[in-house]
Amino acid sequence: MGHNCQVTTIEFAKGHGTGNDFVIVPDPEDALPLKDAQVALMCDRRFGIGGDGLLRVVPSEDPAAEWFMDYRNADGSIAEMCGNGVRVFVRYLLDKGLAEGPEVAVATRAGIKTVTVAGDELRVDMGAAEFGAVSQASVEGFTWPGQAVSMGNPHLVCHLGDEAELEALELFHQPRYDAALFPDGVNVEFVTGTAPHVRMRVHERGVGETASCGTGACAVGAVALRRAGLDTGVCRVDVPGGTLTIEVTADTLFMTGPAVIVAEGAFRL
Numbered sequence: 454m455g456h457n458c459q460v461t462t463i464e465f466a467k468g469h470g471t472g473n474d475f476v477i478v479p480d481p482e483d484a485l486p487l488k489d490a491q492v493a494l495m496c497d498r499r500f501g502i503g504g505d506g507l508l509r510v511v512p513s514e515d516p517a518a519e520w521f522m523d524y525r526n527a528d529g530s531i532a533e534m535c536g537n538g539v540r541v542f543v544r545y546l547l548d549k550g551l552a553e554g555p556e557v558a559v560a561t562r563a564g565i566k567t568v569t570v571a572g573d574e575l576r577v578d579m580g581a582a583e584f585g586a587v588s589q590a591s592v593e594g595f596t597w598p599g600q601a602v603s604m605g606n607p608h609l610v611c612h613l614g615d616e617a618e619l620e621a622l623e624l625f626h627q628p629r630y631d632a633a634l635f636p637d638g639v640n641v642e643f644v645t646g647t648a649p650h651v652r653m654r655v656h657e658r659g660v661g662e663t664a665s666c667g668t669g670a671c672a673v674g675a676v677a678l679r680r681a682g683l684d685t686g687v688c689r690v691d692v693p694g695g696t697l698t699i700e701v702t703a704d705t706l707f708m709t710g711p712a713v714i715v716a717e718g719a720f721r722l
């Protein structure tokens with residue numbers, strides 16, 4: 454890559470949702486099956502474009518949706534779902550005239566997600582949070598109990614004592630977790646506050662600490678409501694990059710938040 458004269462250029466856009474940023478690669482012919490190393494290079498903040506993940510826009514094989522979101526983490530690994538990513542994906546489709554609002558169905562590895570334009574923001578039917586075992590996570594010798602939650606992808610939601618503890622947390626490295634419970638890795642959220650308003654930081658599988666994680670905020674909102682004794686309700690989740698609103702209903706969970714496209718270009722691979 455980059456050492457011979459043959460240069461391939463790849464059209465891309467760049468977008469973010471509450472600071473969780475993505476390289477978007479339109480691939481309407483499904484002709485660019487990017488290798489892990491190529492994804493990692495494009496997501497590299499010094500040697501590439503920079504992003505927490507990559508969203509390849511490819512035709513869907515499911516008749517219920519026109520487009521499939523091929524989501525990859527910054528290290529090139531595949532994840533089942535990305536909540537901020539799906540809003541950014543739909544913002545891109547709408548901007549490019551590849552889909553018509555106000556409701557857009559997107560195929561993902563975690564099934565079809567319906568995204569609805571809600572003023573300046575986008576609201577996603579994420580499907581119900583699935584609660585798993587109680588486990589724990591450790592950072593620098595400190596251990597907190599955590600609740601396993603699946604939003605299609607795996608999460609471990611840990612409640613901390615106070616804001617100072619959350620601020621002081623060192624999330625440069627992957628927190629330690631029970632590898633038997635999460636054989637494919639896990640996204641770990643650290644939370645303070647109680648529903649209807651909580652704050653979180655997150656260490657994402659395949660990425661590191663990010664400014665936001667949509668599926669993580671869904672897991673955190675669902676756990677916060679349950680801890681408050683509520684089966685349904687609304688919880689505001691503040692992340693370092695902004696705010697997401699989580700609504701739990703009797704049979705599903707909605708996430709509402711911003712999605713912005715900030716740049717377009719051609720990457721020389």
Ligand SMILES: N[C@@H](CCC[C@H](N)C(=O)O)C(=O)O
Binds near residue numbers: 531533534537666668
């Ligand atoms: N940032 C995403 C989650 C991306 C996938 C995650 N890192 C995983 O490996 O499961 C979101 O907004 O949900």
